[in-house]
Amino acid sequence: MSTHIGSLLSRRKWILAVSGPVLIAAWWAFRPEKLWINQKVSEAAPFASSSDPQPLYTGRLEGKAHPTSGRATVYRSSDGLQYLRLTDFSTSNGPDVHVVLVRGDDKTLTQEIVTGQLDNVELGVLKGNQGEQNYDLPASVDLKKYNAVVIYCERFHAVFGVARLEQF
């Protein structure tokens, strides 16, 4: 009787002795508590550039009706004004080509030729079909809503290229 209880106790000890390290190893490997614990950091930029224009949004241009490439970036200068800058930019030349902002979820953007009205914010006539160039943004423009840059030929309602802007 007593030996039976003794063996039961030692079996319990064995179970504890084995399952303890196994549990600890499993915890170490998976660290499940990290699922609920966030580790937040906030390092400063590695350089001082507060007086330089700050990039707010950026995106790559993709060709639609015509091959178009480059980068579109919205900057805010130290005086608070916002402007769009095109870099490494190239598109085809054309008549009456404009730079406009449209809503990124605008269904007309799925087409190369826009049928109907394109809800847009006009930034100006395209200054050149190649090279780096800046366009002032109206102070009132809502970049959360109008978050896509379109190179748009007004005469033929052709979308030359689109850049979807994402937060920098």
Place this chain on the structure above:
Amino acid sequence: MIHNVKRVLALAALALTFGLQAAVHAQDTAKTLETGTFHGKVHSTSGRATIYQEQGGKLVLRLTNFKTSNGPDVHVILIAAKDADDDANFLKSSTERVELGKLKGNEGDQNYEVPTGTDLTKFQTVSIYCERFNANFGAAPLEKF
């Protein structure tokens, strides 16, 4: 006399112009080389990765608006690939990589030094990589800024 005054004024204007130019250049301490956004659904990773070049030539990777899931032994690495899928096992498939260090935090803005001599035309993607489970939490393909 008047000639001299004019000359001095001209020189002063010249000096001022160059002086101002120098000041403007001094502020311009880092160049933005490449940037990209994170994608990763399994471990919901998001934010932006940008590589800056400081004036001395040093390369720095900066993560902004960054968020991923916390986990054990998570590292920031550059891999020699155009992009990477969620949970890609690229360390096992011997994809070349450059170690940038342990992830400092699973949220927030953070900087990592990129070893000098790193070929950015080859190492095109930033990966948040859990070494213990060979899991890619998220990847950001870099493109020219």
